[in-house]
Amino acid sequence: MIDYTYQLEAYDYHLPPERIAQFPAPERDQARLLMLNAGIAQATHHSFSDIADYLRDSDLLVINTTRVFPARLLGNKETGGKVELFLLHFPRRLGPAQSNPEWMEASATALIKSSKRPKVGSRLFLGDRLHARVDSLAGNGDAEVTLQYKPAEGQGLDELLQEYGQIPLPPYIQRAQGTTPEDGQRYQTRYARQTGSVAAPTAGLHFSDTLLGRIKSKGVQIASIVLHVGYGTFSPVRTDDIRDHRIHREWVEISAQTADLINRTKDSGGRIWAVGTTTVRALECAADNRHQVRPFTGDCDLFIYPGFSFRIVDNLITNFHLPKSSLLFLVSALAGRERILEAYQEAIVHEYRFFSYGDAMAIINRP
Known part of the structure; x- marks a missing residue:
């Protein structure tokens, strides 16, 4: 008997073309935020800047500091x-x-x-x-x-x-005259440091300096990893059974300092918030059987889809992902396929903006 959970068609949805964001929100932290909270049946609607209200001083926010280069x-x-x-x-x-x-x-x-x-x-x-x-x-x-x-x-x-x-914008963002100077600024996180990506870790695009300052002022610690996003992130899944898909490799670096901070946060009962699917992939790739993160430098080919057992990440800040994509599999593994697709439909009805320059979603598994 075929398990529908692993069928590629189970991750399809119809997105009206006008819902694909062609430009970012005027202000980074004023994008919209759809929140899926494990303690609340219905999704709730917010401004992205509201994310600070859900972070506690015992939490750790983990960001990807890769920088996009003009590829x-x-x-x-x-x-x-x-x-x-x-x-x-x-x-x-x-x-x-x-x-x-x-x-x-x-x-x-x-x-x-x-x-x-x-x-x-x-x-x-x-x-x-x-x-x-x-x-x-x-x-x-x-x-x-x-x-x-x-x-x-x-x-x-x-x-x-x-x-x-030129900065390599995704193929669904149309620029007849090539990328603009604004793209050079906005398709880059405010904390981008290490050059090496051909695509931005787009969940991080929503964090302004003001919002980061507000989060730090609450006593929330911020740790960084590096995952250089490769072109494989745009590769379509061509297998009917998603388990047969061969995931791409991406280069990861997690320092001893970051690993120690993550492990101390978990040991003390704090929550690990990952900013973006790239951060999730890096952290879970470096996790051991004791649910600890080890320092790591090298290629990561971890494929996360429903049934995956998360060892490190509690909550996730992410964008809305393409139909039938490996990133949609990942968020479905964390929140459940049906709930993710229901939330996407609600986002479409409420005219959220999708994909790299679009709005955001927060998945809170540990309220």
Whole structure:
């Protein structure tokens, strides 16, 4: 007998296109907040800034401090045709180019978009001081490339990408003229520090400096982890049974200080609030059988879907996720599939804004 819980179709819902947010709320903390509280049958409606009222001084708020880099590069092929290079991770620096030590090199995996796929060995011109050589082409569409760049004085690769690249907004956000300066600011959390993501941990976009200050003034501690969001987060699930889906890998770092703070909070009876599904994934990936977090650095391929036993996370702050997506599986594992889908329908009726630039949801399993 087929268990409907694990069928991909069980995670589908109809979203009117106008509910997909194309721009962020005017103020970060004034997005709307739908709250699912385990102690209350009905969902309740709030402003995101109200989240501070639900945090106690014994709680720990865990944030992901990854920073999105300009992974989308536009340029021309040697033939003159237009080309788009989408870097799937921050390039690995290799050192000076052998042919000209004034130029530096870095390697990366990328997607190449052009009318005709460039050949191995060909060059792409992405700016006066930024080129790329195509080293190999894979059958899945990925390409291995070597970036060749000439930094100005005091400039590194990060700054050069800022000069020539664009912030890679998700495909459902339409920008006819490319990303705007506002996107460069708003598609980045206020606490972003470590460069490495191709997509923002979007639940964190709602926290303003004022709200963070208010939360700290209540005595709530804030700890940080790093999970660099990869392009795989947008990969569609193609298996009828979600358990057969192969989840993507993402790089995680949890310091000894953060692990200790989490473990002391749990030992003292405090609640762990995760900001975003990326934080959930990182914390549960680093959890041991004693429900403790260990310091961790490396790739995480943890796949969370209904039936998963959470060891660390009590409550979650998140956005609304795409139908049939692995992120929808994750929130369903925490709150229950039926309750999540009911809440999504209520959000649609009440004209909430969905996805990366949209409104937020709080799942409180420990009131």
